[in-house]
Amino acid sequence: MSRAVEDQNRRLLRARDAMDRSYAEPLDVPAVARVALMSEAHFIRTFRETFGETPHRYLQRRRVERAMFMLRQTDRSVTEICFDVGFTSLGSFSRTFSAIVGESPSAYRSHSSPEAVPGCFTMVWTRPSSFGEAKVAAVD
Numbered sequence: 001m002s003r004a005v006e007d008q009n010r011r012l013l014r015a016r017d018a019m020d021r022s023y024a025e026p027l028d029v030p031a032v033a034r035v036a037l038m039s040e041a042h043f044i045r046t047f048r049e050t051f052g053e054t055p056h057r058y059l060q061r062r063r064v065e066r067a068m069f070m071l072r073q074t075d076r077s078v079t080e081i082c083f084d085v086g087f088t089s090l091g092s093f094s095r096t097f098s099a100i101v102g103e104s105p106s107a108y109r110s111h112s113s114p115e116a117v118p119g120c121f122t123m124v125w126t127r128p129s130s131f132g133e134a135k136v137a138a139v140d
Helices: 001-019 029-035 040-051 055-073 078-084 089-103 105-111 117-126
Strands: none
Touching: 001 029, 001 040, 001 055, 029 040, 029 055, 040 055, 055 089, 055 105, 055 117, 078 089, 078 105, 089 105, 089 117
């Protein structure tokens, strides 16, 4: 691997870490691209090539992952959780959650309960797909 590729990967990881740390704050692609010291278009293109999804989709998935945890572990309302994880609209939160998880936040909460297993296992087991789309049931 060339030094330029290593440097680019390091900057992309720095940007992804910034998204992980600040997922609940209002983030936009130009701001995260600045963290990676790249233009917006180049950042989106190289992020997708490196991580398999766009920065925007990664941030949405990260927010939904955190919302899933909060729905399982707390009694807070779906609306409160929506705003806590960085969404600004309950409608877009519900739509995004349903697209990634395959069911509404309320339906997810109704059958989820806190698991008594190590957190690392729970995180791996409940993590949404990195491709982001829920599987659609085949119609016979």
